[in-house]
Amino acid sequence: MWLLDKFLKAAIKQGRMVVTDYDGATYEYGSASEGEPPLHIRLTDKKAANHIARYPQVGAGEAFMWGWLHVEEPHDIRDLVLFVTKNAKGDGERALKPQGPLRKAAQKLLATVDSLNPRDKARKNAEHTYNLTRELYERFLDEDRQYTMAYYRGDPATTSLEKAQLDKKAHLAAKMYVQPGQRILDIGCGWGGFALYLARHYDVEVTGVALAPDQIAFCQERAEEAGLADRVRFELMDYRDVTGSFDRISSVGLLEHVGTPHYPQFFEHTARLLAPKGVMMSHCCGRAGPPGFTDKWTRKYIFPGGYIPALSELVSQSEKFGWEVTDVEAMRFHYSHTLEEWYNRTVLHEKEIVELYDERFYRMWLFYLAGAEQSFRHGNMVNWQIQYVKDREAIPMTREYLEAESARLRAADEGNVPQWHLDPALREAAE
Numbered sequence: 001m002w003l004l005d006k007f008l009k010a011a012i013k014q015g016r017m018v019v020t021d022y023d024g025a026t027y028e029y030g031s032a033s034e035g036e037p038p039l040h041i042r043l044t045d046k047k048a049a050n051h052i053a054r055y056p057q058v059g060a061g062e063a064f065m066w067g068w069l070h071v072e073e074p075h076d077i078r079d080l081v082l083f084v085t086k087n088a089k090g091d092g093e094r095a096l097k098p099q100g101p102l103r104k105a106a107q108k109l110l111a112t113v114d115s116l117n118p119r120d121k122a123r124k125n126a127e128h129t130y131n132l133t134r135e136l137y138e139r140f141l142d143e144d145r146q147y148t149m150a151y152y153r154g155d156p157a158t159t160s161l162e163k164a165q166l167d168k169k170a171h172l173a174a175k176m177y178v179q180p181g182q183r184i185l186d187i188g189c190g191w192g193g194f195a196l197y198l199a200r201h202y203d204v205e206v207t208g209v210a211l212a213p214d215q216i217a218f219c220q221e222r223a224e225e226a227g228l229a230d231r232v233r234f235e236l237m238d239y240r241d242v243t244g245s246f247d248r249i250s251s252v253g254l255l256e257h258v259g260t261p262h263y264p265q266f267f268e269h270t271a272r273l274l275a276p277k278g279v280m281m282s283h284c285c286g287r288a289g290p291p292g293f294t295d296k297w298t299r300k301y302i303f304p305g306g307y308i309p310a311l312s313e314l315v316s317q318s319e320k321f322g323w324e325v326t327d328v329e330a331m332r333f334h335y336s337h338t339l340e341e342w343y344n345r346t347v348l349h350e351k352e353i354v355e356l357y358d359e360r361f362y363r364m365w366l367f368y369l370a371g372a373e374q375s376f377r378h379g380n381m382v383n384w385q386i387q388y389v390k391d392r393e394a395i396p397m398t399r400e401y402l403e404a405e406s407a408r409l410r411a412a413d414e415g416n417v418p419q420w421h422l423d424p425a426l427r428e429a430a431e
Helices: 002-011 048-054 056-065 077-088 090-096 101-114 119-130 134-140 161-176 193-201 213-226 260-273 296-301 311-319 334-348 350-356 359-377 400-413 424-430
Strands: 016-020 026-030 039-043 069-071 183-187 205-210 232-236 246-252 274-287 324-331 381-389
Touching: 002 016, 002 026, 002 048, 002 077, 039 077, 048 056, 056 069, 056 296, 056 359, 069 077, 077 359, 134 334, 134 350, 161 193, 161 246, 161 274, 161 334, 161 381, 161 400, 183 193, 193 205, 193 213, 193 232, 193 246, 205 213, 213 232, 246 260, 260 274, 260 311, 274 311, 296 359, 311 324, 311 381, 334 350, 334 359, 334 381, 350 359, 359 381
Parallel strands: 016 039, 183 205, 183 246, 205 232, 246 274
Antiparallel strands: 016 026, 039 069, 274 381, 324 381
16 A cells, blocks of 8 residues: 555645545545545455556556445545546646656557557457447437537537537538538448438438448448438448548548558558548547557557547658648547546446446446546547648638538537437436
């Protein structure tokens, strides 16, 4: 316990935390805040403290997953994660990361090796994350199953996730400057929401590709049900195997899974697929600072092969293959609000998720969502929306068209915002 005690004494400056070790010994950190009850943490295994202290990002998550760490009511694991990372913001944040040149170098090397995604590995990685049962994603995503950042134009406290996801799609579609009769490629199409959105709002043909079989099966079912199967085609395919010519390309939440060693291949192949006066729109999680590496816990349990890129990595690689960057937007804090809502919906469906999997999976998922939220709330994570062209004449000279088209799409969606799918009792509890 002495190592964890040393870490917490240095890290906790705001608020108060009380830790009870497995042997009943109690340790207190920080200072009491008026009107705020202290966080009470209970460790139930003699190995827990050492496991957490050795590498907090991995150890804390695993201790919570395994039931070695409990957060006493009225708080929960999200409160603990946000409490610790808020205290660690700035200089203290380094305490949560591997220290020492050798340890840092080793972690970076392992992360780089893990980001190699040849076709067979890319498919396995996608299936690891996206071939989880449909019922899981139904429990915490919006009705359209948008598993990426929502766009909160108004107060997140009064804006539903469904509305914010619709506004995200309008924002992205406007940036694509879509014209009637065009062919669109949606790389990493997820559960088909954005591809179907484009087909509903424009007279276009859309091809969506992804690597998780259940996702593609669900997309095809949705296209048939919506009466759009003649204009929207979904294929179980690696984007590297796509051929033909497209007027517009979208990739939403895709570049995080490509892996930095494959960025040259991504930009070279998409340049080959895009028509001369085409537009490519990319939306991905990103680092607001320099390049880094994916932490071990996320690579191991959630997104094997995943990496969140710095803007410099995306721009420098695209430039090598003839791309021009014509619009960049750093989306700050939107994902933290999205993840908070996903977390709340997951908690409301605890019983069902435990029945689908088990307690360990449920706790793992909570820790993942809470940890991701803190990265976008207190860390240096943002979302990048980047517009690429091969010919600068492909888009209007000023940005007015973006706001005008986004407003038109939002107006068209008025009255069509899907309602939260929870049963009435859960919905009432949440509200």
